[in-house]
Each structure stands twice: as C-alpha cells, then as structure tokens.
Amino acid sequence: EETTSRPHIVTCTAPVNIAVVKYWGKRDEDLILPISSSLSVTLHQDQLKTTTTVAISTSFKVDRMWLNGKEEDITHPRLQSCLREIRRLARKRRNDGEPDSTESTGLSHKVHICSVNNFPTAAGLASSAAGFACLVYSLAQAFGVEGDLSGIARQGSGSACRSMYGGFVQWIMGNRDDGKDSIAQQVEPESHWPELRILVLVASAKRKPIGSTSGMQTSVQTSVLLKHRAESVVPHRMDKMIKAVQKRDFAAFAEITMKDSNQFHATCLDTYPPIFYLNSVSQQIIHLVHRYNGHYRESRVAYSFDAGPNAVIFTLQQHVPEFVRVVQHFFPPDTNGEDFIKGLPV
Ligand code: 2P0
Numbered sequence: 001e002e003t004t005s006r007p008h009i010v011t012c013t014a015p016v017n018i019a020v021v022k023y024w025g026k027r028d029e030d031l032i033l034p035i036s037s038s039l040s041v042t043l044h045q046d047q048l049k050t051t052t053t054v055a056i057s058t059s060f061k062v063d064r065m066w067l068n069g070k071e072e073d074i075t076h077p078r079l080q081s082c083l084r085e086i087r088r089l090a091r092k093r094r095n096d097g098e099p100d101s102t103e104s105t106g107l108s109h110k111v112h113i114c115s116v117n118n119f120p121t122a123a124g125l126a127s128s129a130a131g132f133a134c135l136v137y138s139l140a141q142a143f144g145v146e147g148d149l150s151g152i153a154r155q156g157s158g159s160a161c162r163s164m165y166g167g168f169v170q171w172i173m174g175n176r177d178d179g180k181d182s183i184a185q186q187v188e189p190e191s192h193w194p195e196l197r198i199l200v201l202v203a204s205a206k207r208k209p210i211g212s213t214s215g216m217q218t219s220v221q222t223s224v225l226l227k228h229r230a231e232s233v234v235p236h237r238m239d240k241m242i243k244a245v246q247k248r249d250f251a252a253f254a255e256i257t258m259k260d261s262n263q264f265h266a267t268c269l270d271t272y273p274p275i276f277y278l279n280s281v282s283q284q285i286i287h288l289v290h291r292y293n294g295h296y297r298e299s300r301v302a303y304s305f306d307a308g309p310n311a312v313i314f315t316l317q318q319h320v321p322e323f324v325r326v327v328q329h330f331f332p333p334d335t336n337g338e339d340f341i342k343g344l345p346v
Pocket of ligand 1: 018019021022023024032038128129156157158159160212213305306307
C-alpha cells in the first residue's frame with residue numbers, strides 16, 4: 001500500500017558543543033557513563049553543525065547509513081544502541097496506545113540515514129557530539145518519539161548528550177548502574193549571555209592520532225591525576241562554573257575554562273604512555289592569550305582545547321575585532337601559524 005511503502009523523511013541539524021568543564025573517563029564503557037560531570041556551551045545552529053536526513057520505509061530491506069557521502073558500517077555497536085533505544089521508545093509509545101502513533105512507529109520500517117558535517121570530521125572539533133545528537137533527534141522525529149533523548153544520545157557518544165540542548169548545558173554524571181540518571185540538563189538558554197562569542201582557530205584539520213574513546217580508557221587505567229580530578233576537582237569546579245554562567249561573570253568563566261582545559265591536557269600527559277593533543281601552535285596560542293589578558297590586567301579571552309590542537313576561544317563581542325587582529329598579526333594566514341609568535345604590540 002502506498003502510504004506504508006512511501007518513505008517518511010525528516011532532516012534535522014545539531015550543533016557542536018564545546019566543554020568548559022571537560023568530560024574525560026568512563027566508569028561504564030557500554031552504557032557510556034562518565035567518572036565526572038561536565039559542562040559545555042552549545043554553538044548556534046548555523047555554525048559548526050551536522051545535518052542528518054532519516055528516511056524510514058517498509059520497502060527498505062536493511063538499515064543503512066552514510067557519513068559525508070560514504071557508506072558506514074551500520075553494525076557499529078553505538079549506532080545500534082541508538083537505533084535500538086529509539087525503536088524501544090517507539091514500541092512503548094505504540095503499546096501505550098497513543099493516538100496517531102501506529103503509522104510511523106511500525107517495527108517493520110527500516111531506516112536509511114544520511115549525515116554530513118560542515119567541518120572536518122575527527123579533528124578534535126566534537127564531530128561525534130553533533131553527529132550522534134543529530135542522529136538521535138532525527139530518528140526520534142522519524143519514529144514519532146518525544147521526551148528527554150539525552151540518555152540515548154549519550155549511548156552514541158558521551159559528549160553528544162550535551163548537544164541535545166542549546167546554551168549552557170551540564171551532563172550530570174549520575175550514580176546509578178543502569179545510567180538512567182546520567183543525562184544532560186540546560187543550565188541557561190543561549191539567550192542568557194548574548195555577548196559571549198566563540199572563535200575556532202584551526203591549527204590542524206588532520207585526524208587526531210589517538211581517538212577520545214581509547215585515549216580516555218588508557219587515562220582511566222593509568223592516570224592518578226585523572227582520579228584526583230574526577231573525585232576532588234570537578235565537583236567543585238562544576239558549582240563554580242554554574243555560578244559564573246548564571247552571573248555572566250566572564251573573568252571567572254574564563255579562568256575556570258582555561259584551568260580545566262589545562263588540567264585535561266595534564267591528565268593526558270599523566271596517562272601512560274602519554275597522549276599529546278596540543279602542538280606548538282596550540283602552545284603559542286596559550287601564551288598569546290595569557291599575554292593579551294596580562295596586558296589588560298583582566299581576563300578578556302579564554303582558550304580551550306579538546307582532543308586535538310585546534311583552539312576554541314571564548315570572549316565577549318566587544319573584544320572580538322581586536323583579538324582577531326592580534327591573532328592575524330601573529331599567525332599570518334600564509335604561514336600555517338608556524339613560528340609566528342612575536343611580542344605583543346603595546
Ligand atoms: C568533552 N571530549 O567534554 C571532552 C573534552 C574531548 C575532550 O567528549 O567515547 O567523543 O564517544 O564518549 O564524547 C570527547 O569524547 O567520547 C570529549 P565517547 P567523546 O567534550
């Protein structure tokens with residue numbers, strides 16, 4: 001019958017999020033449960049984002065998935081977790097007898113997924129966060145399921161749960177073994193701090209040498225600093241960061257952001273064998289930011305680095321033009337940013 005064989009199609013976008021209190025380390029690898037909470041800022045929809053189209057149809061023979069135009073292995077366990085959980089919710093909704101839910105939640109429907117990023121994949125720019133958030137949201141739309149989906153996105157990639165919400169988002173680690181309390185929550189909407197700006201300084205668009213998943217696994221096994229961080233540093237830092245965001249206190253926000261990025265990279269160095277995500281350009285940017293802030297005796301700019309050398313800069317709208325000029329002065333575009341740190345103009 002035409003109504004059941006015609007594919008039901010939805011397209012959604014999800015933005016990248018940048019953690020300012022970073023997630024690093026799992027206590028459960030399958031459910032993706034973290035050893036500490038984290039907090040991030042979700043970018044706007046029109047910036048770094050994933051766009052995913054999901055089609056469901058009874059005429060499709062098998063589930064299939066394409067990423068940036070190339071077919072991916074649909075049997076990937078994390079992809080399977082997300083598909084299974086969405087279908088479970090769809091079945092539950094149908095069994096609960098919600099009106100109009102039978103047509104779109106047929107269990108005989110197979111799914112075709114097409115996903116594209118508008119930025120380099122796996123260059124430490126949180127592509128998996130936007131990717132799985134978008135996948136889960138699109139699947140939910142296609143199968144007609146609602147509610148908090150962050151616990152499902154989490155099972156695709158930990159950081160993805162935070163991209164399910166806009167603005168300032170915390171991922172509460174939770175303490176249950178089944179993970180039901182390990183979910184994302186919005187701390188403040190994006191409208192809360194309209195002057196806040198994020199700049200991405202691309203030091204390298206190459207794939208990172210060590211993926212986050214295996215990197216954090218080795219860190220959990222070998223780093224005593226990571227254990228200390230999770231138990232004694234992050235809980236306190238989460239409280240301070242939430243207060244800084246609520247008060248729009250940029251100086252406090254900047255200091256915690258930079259210290260947390262530095263401690264994350266310190267735990268990478270404390271991992272055995274050690275993991276290096278920063279390169280010489282990253283280090284030059286760190287120095288530049290501290291000299292810039294030192295010049296004004298005030299934290300006007302903050303850096304943050306994830307599992308790669310690219311810098312994410314947080315600042316306020318009024319400082320963007322000058323800071324961009326400073327960056328362009330020290331990293332002229334044709335030099336790839338190498339060996340171009342000089343003195344700050346005074
Ligand atoms: C974060 N990162 O909080 C931290 C900071 C990288 C450094 O979340 O294994 O890709 O899929 O849960 O989410 C990268 O880890 O790892 C990450 P999985 P994910 O944004």
